[in-house]
Amino acid sequence: MNANPQFLSSAAHVDEAAIKPLPNSRKIYVQGSRPDIQVPMREISQAETAASMGAEVNPPIYVYDCSGPYTDPAVKIDIRSGLAAMREAWITERDDTESLPKLTSNYGQQRLDDPELAEMRFNLRRAPRRAKAGKNVSQMHYARQGIITPEMEYIAIRENQKIDGMSEMMLRQHAGxxxxxxMPKKITPEFVRDEVAAGRAIIPLNINHPEVEPMIIG
Known part of the structure; x- marks a missing residue:
């Protein structure tokens, strides 16, 4: 039973189980064409294979890691301050959005002015953002303009799961x-752009959630 049923932001913390290291693996990052494209993956170590002439060393396997910064031992998690806005520079440099001075909905303003909610508020005070007049800020719009965004490159790197340098044995798979x-053997940013432009895939990203890691569905 919870001894303190009232939620207080000052007491909020991340569960230790969410940041506990995973066995026989480590989180790595693959850099893209620019320093701020850092794509997380999980490097899983394999046990050696017994052989007649001694143990045979097996290479590591690279897989998706969608756990965010929670499983990065170098990152201090403070849920009261929110996650780092990893996409903020990408959104800002496109120059098709603008920040609002405050929440504009009646509901949002009422909640903000409610003193009873003061103890529940987190430290994050990110200004809301909206598209500039006449602008479309969806990844599909960029794709149909022929633009490859950092988000598309990020996705391509993640989908490849570090296949460059892998042995032929590691690349064997069912054709499906x-x-x-x-379906190319290697996913490129151009392929991601073309699939989104054709409507065969979507990249669900909100400009007001710059902390979200890019992903693709399709």
Missing amino acids: ENFGAF
Whole structure:
């Protein structure tokens, strides 16, 4: 039973189980074409294989790591301050959005002015953002303009799971069913852009959530 049923932001903390290191693996980052494109992956170590002439060393396997900064031992997690806005520079440099001085909805203002909620508020005070007049800020719009965004490059790197340098044995896989779609052996930012532009995939990213890691569905 919870001895303190009232939620207080000052007592909020991340559960230790969420940041506990995973066994036989480590979090790594693969850099893209610019220093601020750092794509997380998990490097899983394999045990050696017994052989007649001694142990055979097996290379590590790289897989998706969508756990965010929570599993990065170098990052201090403070849920009261929120996660780092990793996409903020990408959003800002496109120059098609603008920051608002405050929340503009009646509901948001009422909640902000409610003194009973003061003890529940976190430290994060990020200004809301909206598209400039006449602008479209969706990844599909950028794709249909022929633009490759940092988000698209990030996705391509993640989807490849560090296949460059892997042995031929590690690259063997079932052909699967592509249902008529063209599936290259290596995912490129251009391929991501083209699939989104064609409407066969989506990149669900909100300009008011710059902390979100880019992902693709399709």
